[in-house]
Amino acid sequence: MVIALATLALASGWLAARAPRVAAAPRARCATFRGRRLLRAHSLSVIARAKGEQREYAYICVPPGGPVHLAGWAFDETISGQASVNVLGSAGSWVVIRFASQLDFHGGEEVAKMCNARNGRCYRFFHAFTYGGEEFQEASAEQPVLAAVLANGFGALLLAETLKGTTYVRHTSSGGSAQVLDSAPEASIPPSSLTLTGHEASWIDAGTVRRARI
Numbered sequence: 001m002v003i004a005l006a007t008l009a010l011a012s013g014w015l016a017a018r019a020p021r022v023a024a025a026p027r028a029r030c031a032t033f034r035g036r037r038l039l040r041a042h043s044l045s046v047i048a049r050a051k052g053e054q055r056e057y058a059y060i061c062v063p064p065g066g067p068v069h070l071a072g073w074a075f076d077e078t079i080s081g082q083a084s085v086n087v088l089g090s091a092g093s094w095v096v097i098r099f100a101s102q103l104d105f106h107g108g109e110e111v112a113k114m115c116n117a118r119n120g121r122c123y124r125f126f127h128a129f130t131y132g133g134e135e136f137q138e139a140s141a142e143q144p145v146l147a148a149v150l151a152n153g154f155g156a157l158l159l160a161e162t163l164k165g166t167t168y169v170r171h172t173s174s175g176g177s178a179q180v181l182d183s184a185p186e187a188s189i190p191p192s193s194l195t196l197t198g199h200e201a202s203w204i205d206a207g208t209v210r211r212a213r214i
Contacts, residue, residue, distance in 0.1 A: 030061035033068045039087045044095055044117045046071075046087055053081040058097055060117040069120025072113055074099040082108070088146075092153030093117045098146075100130075107131040112146060114157055114172070123176030125157060148191035150201075156214050158201045160191040169194070169203050171214040181212050 035047035038058070047059045047068075057073045076083040080102070088096040095115055102108040112126035128143040141164065148160040155174025160167055167189040169182040182189065184205050193204035202211045 028068050029064070030066045030068060031064035033059065033061065035059065038085065039090060039095065041090065043093050044090055046095055046097065046117075048085050053079050054083065056083045056085045056099075058085040058099070060095060060097075060115055060120065062093055062117050066117065067120075069115075069117065071095075071097055071115045071120070071122055072099055072111070074101045076102040076108075078102050078105055088112065088149050089151050091151040094151050094153060094155050096149055096151050096157070106133065107136065110146075112149070114151065114155065114174075114176075116155060123172075123174075125159070125172045125176065125178065126161070148194045150194055150196040152196055152198060152214075154199070156199070158194055158196045158203075158214060160189060160194055160203070162186055167191070169205075169210075171201065171212065173214075181214075182210055 030045055033047055035049040037045065038048050039046040043062060045061050045063050049057045053076065055073055055075050058071045059068050060071045061068045074083040074085050082102040084100045086098050088098050093116055095117065097113050097115060099111045100108065108130045110128050110130055111124060113122045113124050115122035126146050131140045144161050144163040146159065147162050150158045157172040159170050161170060165186050166183055167186045168180055169189060170178055171181050172178045182205055188206045190204060195202045199213050201214050202209055
């Protein structure tokens with residue numbers, strides 16, 4: 001399984017190195033930019049565009065006349081249409097986007113980014129490899145799972161991430177720096193207990209409400 005992890009890691013690095021340098025999004029305005037609207041809100045739009053079955057691009061902008069920015073893309077090296085992009089949450093002009101890619105027929109990777117539609121700036125806060133089949137159960141257990149994520153309008157995140165039976169509550173600032181606020185056995189911190197209102201965060205750990213200002 002260690003060999004499988006190393007192989008996927010090398011594959012991911014190799015694919016990232018050979019990924020085309022995508023030019024900035026066409027000089028279009030938000031209201032007229034064509035594509036599949038993943039999110040349409042007063043202060044934010046997220047638009048997906050597919051390139052065949054191999055690549056899915058995500059663009060962000062502020063309607064109606066804001067410039068369009070490329071937020072990232074998911075890819076599929078198996079050419080089976082398994083690349084996907086979806087929105088996990090948003091606040092103000094900030095949006096959380098998940099990119100799911102397929103490296104080969106045995107697995108892929110997930111990347112999550114926080115992006116600002118006003119200027120196109122993004123930071124990555126989550127990455128994990130994904131596997132298919134019972135033979136990769138051990139390798140899957142070594143990968144984190146994003147159990148919950150909440151955003152505020154200042155570009156900060158509150159998230160719950162599980163790994164090897166432990167849940168970690170993390171805070172990520174608008175600059176991308178991360179801090180662990182709490183950790184406990186998985187059953188002690190329900191992901192659904194996380195709340196974020198402005199800068200005030202809270203969650204439940206073993207029946208006790210914990211709070212932090214982020």
